[in-house]
Amino acid sequence: MNESKKYKILIVDDEPAIVEILDYNLRKEGYLTKSASNGKDAINCVKSFAPDMILLDIMMPTIDGIETCRQIRAMEGTENTHIIFLTARSEEYSEVAAFEVGGNDFITKPIKPRALLSRISAIFKRGLIEEKSGKIVSFKDITINKESYTVLKNNEKVALTKKEFELLFFLCSHPNKVFNRDDLLKKIWGDDIFVVSRTIDVHIRKIREKIGENYINTIKGIGYKFESSE
Numbered sequence: 001m002n003e004s005k006k007y008k009i010l011i012v013d014d015e016p017a018i019v020e021i022l023d024y025n026l027r028k029e030g031y032l033t034k035s036a037s038n039g040k041d042a043i044n045c046v047k048s049f050a051p052d053m054i055l056l057d058i059m060m061p062t063i064d065g066i067e068t069c070r071q072i073r074a075m076e077g078t079e080n081t082h083i084i085f086l087t088a089r090s091e092e093y094s095e096v097a098a099f100e101v102g103g104n105d106f107i108t109k110p111i112k113p114r115a116l117l118s119r120i121s122a123i124f125k126r127g128l129i130e131e132k133s134g135k136i137v138s139f140k141d142i143t144i145n146k147e148s149y150t151v152l153k154n155n156e157k158v159a160l161t162k163k164e165f166e167l168l169f170f171l172c173s174h175p176n177k178v179f180n181r182d183d184l185l186k187k188i189w190g191d192d193i194f195v196v197s198r199t200i201d202v203h204i205r206k207i208r209e210k211i212g213e214n215y216i217n218t219i220k221g222i223g224y225k226f227e228s229s230e
Contacts, residue, residue: 158210
């Protein structure tokens, strides 16, 4: 697939067998890859490789995946990097923590290469569609530019993760319309991504911390809406 050749994927896992099979299958599809066996090396690799996507194991020695993700998200230029955690289902307790630090979604172990490639392709294709349909939404003191993935409040840049940005942009593009959590999960994460509905609550809280409490309203028992009335 020609479009895949422009994308760079960093594989981070301390199990050589997993790295080997992921690297082989991704390269076979035309992706550019690099790998790291621990969080420290992964952080250094992000600086030099600038990946479009990171496949990040949670359970690693020295620096685990959660802390690694936190440090990567603190680096300039990583807000649009798609971070997928590699996790055993028994680590479900980690899901909320992973989204708290800026993770996008999960792939459960044991990893099925064909399913993995299908999901990655869908993520990148969705990104291409979003880039081609870029536009600007403004409300009060906030301007959201989908072409540059920037949010300005009072002309000052607000740093959001990719999923926080997409969620804010979607809600702001549909002012005064209420969306339940399942609707938002499908719109932002897609049908092929399996995440818990509480993920929406985590992202909404993080957005409110960054832009203020007076934009996204909670509709008790239903979901959320972007409030455009005074």
